[in-house]
Amino acid sequence: MGFGPLLLLAILEGAVTAAVLALTAVGLSLTFGIMRVVNVAHGEFFMLGAVLAWFVSQWFPDAPLLAFLLAMVVCPLVVAGVAVLADVLILKRLHYEPEATIVATIGLLYIFQQAALSFFGPNARPVAPPFNFRVQLPWFGYSGYKLFVILAAGVLLLLVWLLITRTKIGLVMRATQIDRTTAKAFGINVDRVYAMTFGIGAGLAAIAAVLVVPIQQAHYLMGGDPLLLSFIVVILGGLGSLRGTLIAALLIGLLDGLLSTAFFFPPTFAKIVATLLVALVLVFRPEGLFGRRTA
Amino acid sequence: MRDRALLSHLGLVAVLMAAHWMLPAYHHDAVAKVLVLSVYAMGYNIAFGYTGMLSLGHALFFAAGLYGAAMPLTLWGWTGGPALAAGLVAATVLAAAVGLLALRTRGVSFMIVTLMFAQAGYLTILYLGRWTRGDEGIVIAQPLRRIMGLDLSDGATRYLAALLLFVLGLLACLHLVRSPFGRVMVAMRENEERARMLGYNPFTVKLAALTLSGLYSGAAGAAYALMFGYAGASLAGVQYSILPMLWVLLGGAGTVAGPFLGCLLMFYLIDYASVITSATLLVVGVALVALVLFAPKGALGALRDRLGKEGRAWLP
Numbered sequence: 001m002g003f004g005p006l007l008l009l010a011i012l013e014g015a016v017t018a019a020v021l022a023l024t025a026v027g028l029s030l031t032f033g034i035m036r037v038v039n040v041a042h043g044e045f046f047m048l049g050a051v052l053a054w055f056v057s058q059w060f061p062d063a064p065l066l067a068f069l070l071a072m073v074v075c076p077l078v079v080a081g082v083a084v085l086a087d088v089l090i091l092k093r094l095h096y097e098p099e100a101t102i103v104a105t106i107g108l109l110y111i112f113q114q115a116a117l118s119f120f121g122p123n124a125r126p127v128a129p130p131f132n133f134r135v136q137l138p139w140f141g142y143s144g145y146k147l148f149v150i151l152a153a154g155v156l157l158l159l160v161w162l163l164i165t166r167t168k169i170g171l172v173m174r175a176t177q178i179d180r181t182t183a184k185a186f187g188i189n190v191d192r193v194y195a196m197t198f199g200i201g202a203g204l205a206a207i208a209a210v211l212v213v214p215i216q217q218a219h220y221l222m223g224g225d226p227l228l229l230s231f232i233v234v235i236l237g238g239l240g241s242l243r244g245t246l247i248a249a250l251l252i253g254l255l256d257g258l259l260s261t262a263f264f265f266p267p268t269f270a271k272i273v274a275t276l277l278v279a280l281v282l283v284f285r286p287e288g289l290f291g292r293r294t295a
Numbered sequence: 296m297r298d299r300a301l302l303s304h305l306g307l308v309a310v311l312m313a314a315h316w317m318l319p320a321y322h323h324d325a326v327a328k329v330l331v332l333s334v335y336a337m338g339y340n341i342a343f344g345y346t347g348m349l350s351l352g353h354a355l356f357f358a359a360g361l362y363g364a365a366m367p368l369t370l371w372g373w374t375g376g377p378a379l380a381a382g383l384v385a386a387t388v389l390a391a392a393v394g395l396l397a398l399r400t401r402g403v404s405f406m407i408v409t410l411m412f413a414q415a416g417y418l419t420i421l422y423l424g425r426w427t428r429g430d431e432g433i434v435i436a437q438p439l440r441r442i443m444g445l446d447l448s449d450g451a452t453r454y455l456a457a458l459l460l461f462v463l464g465l466l467a468c469l470h471l472v473r474s475p476f477g478r479v480m481v482a483m484r485e486n487e488e489r490a491r492m493l494g495y496n497p498f499t500v501k502l503a504a505l506t507l508s509g510l511y512s513g514a515a516g517a518a519y520a521l522m523f524g525y526a527g528a529s530l531a532g533v534q535y536s537i538l539p540m541l542w543v544l545l546g547g548a549g550t551v552a553g554p555f556l557g558c559l560l561m562f563y564l565i566d567y568a569s570v571i572t573s574a575t576l577l578v579v580g581v582a583l584v585a586l587v588l589f590a591p592k593g594a595l596g597a598l599r600d601r602l603g604k605e606g607r608a609w610l611p
Contacts, residue, residue, distance in 0.1 A: 093588060098403050102351075102403075103583055108580065111580035114576035269422055272419055278407075282408050
């Protein structure tokens with residue numbers, strides 16, 4: 001394969017990574033931006049989505065398309081439900097105090113991992129893709145499902161954007177983000193906004209996992225990488241800024257595709273550089289690479 | 296003797312000394328391990344419990360001590376004493392370097408920055424697998440695990456060496472938190488701005504506390520390598536940053552003996568739970584959530600509050 005087609009392949013692979021990452025990271029960014037909660041269990045919501053998608057696929061072994069469509073609806077709803085419960089039962093009672101919520105979400109991380117290990121088992125399990133067709137390009141064939149993932153993630157992100165900017169729910173969420181006390185004074189039920197935000201954030205991670213699980217297998221420890229990458233993206237984009245998160249996800253995803261597909265960069269070394277970079281960005285440019293300095 | 300705090304902690308030391316002759320072999324080894332790990336927890340407590348720095352990356356310092364001792368021993372043929380010293384130096388220098396950068400941030404950013412540095416350290420250990428042997432880890436042969444003629448792989452010697460390290464750490468910590476500097480550390484935790492107004496520089500105070508905390512963690516790591524003969528990447532992972540926090544929260548953050556109590560309780564909780572169920576992660580997770588919800592001050596912290604003025608005298 002010549003360099004041009006290889007580059008195209010790398011960009012396609014990068015776009016798939018970026019699409020899934022953007023969905024997951026926007027979920028994390030929402031909870032951080034609106035609730036000021038650093039959700040360490042976010043990666044586990046992703047993992048739960050993937051594991052649940054496997055269970056759904058076992059109900060309909062002969063109809064992968066039906067199982068996929070069902071999983072797209074059921075998994076995010078179940079995971080969002082779990083998240084709302086966690087918010088009402090734990091985070092709310094901690095009054096969203098940053099240190100306590102971090103410790104509590106670390107606890108949740110272990111509880112979810114153990115639940116998955118006990119009920120799902122220690123092995124990675126594949127989920128059949130809903131459809132199998134290859135898009136034949138002049139140089140290579142490319143999985144049609146992966147192209148669908150990019151498209152679906154784009155549509156979902158558009159829906160999130162519409163929800164935040166064009167609906168009453170979004171307006172209430174933004175008001176709570178800007179000033180919690182004033183929002184309360186204007187009769188907004190802040191508790192309900194927080195529970196809903198936490199649920200939506202977790203649901204986005206779950207739906208990203210449902211999309212990715214036919215490409216990557218479901219495993220009880222799969223939440224680590226999405227968590228780390230989402231953190232990286234949210235921090236580079238500027239904590240709490242949705243637009244920054246999207247740009248950073250695109251950048252990191254494409255970079256990942258280029259480095260691993262076209263230049264055969266050792267992934268561990270790339271991860272070391274990326275984590276150190278994030279730490280240094282937080283130290284020297286806490287508003288993120290694309291954020292504006294605010295008082 | 297009027298010094299009630301010294302009395303209560305010497306009492307703890309006496310109990311642990313008596314335990315050396317009374318404990319059956321299994322528990323003897325278990326308590327030796329708990330003693331070494333509680334030195335790590337005491338180090339974490341100096342940063343988190345007393346100075347209010349919630350770090351999620353202390354495994355980096357523990358691992359620096361661990362590999363700082365294990366690699367010179369196995370790769371370059373050093374003896375036990377210099378290897379132990381190398382572990383201490385590695386952890387202390389690393390803690391100071393991390394502090395110089397990370398202490399420019401505070402709160403949530405500080406937690407994420409320390410987490411990221413520790414993650415980078417963990418990945419570096421995996422990346423340099425040729426020397427560190429990555430996940431598989433370095434096993435240190437028995438003849439190498441000697442220090443000043445003492446064989447640290449022998450059960451009785453190991454217990455006494457662990458106790459010696461623990462007592463040094465405990466008494467130094469007791470002295471520290473009752474010294475003027477210790478009070479400044481607490482002032483940073485309670486109200487940084489007010490401490491600054493009184494003329495203390497928060498950055499240097501916190502940097503000193505974090506470096507000292509790194510020294511404790513490194514001492515525990517290097518002792519772990521010498522006493523238990525193993526250094527592996529799993530001991531540098533996120534979980535080993537979370538565990539000292541759990542022990543400190545359980546025993547009581549900001550109490551001198553709390554880290555030991557928390558470490559001991561958690562060790563036996565997991566030990567007994569593993570008889571009934573294999574779900575040990577669940578125990579850790581539920582303990583963390585329950586602690587922040589129902590007992591944020593931990594066992595000794597709650598006891599101290601209940602005893603009022605007497606409590607503060609006995610349990611600094």
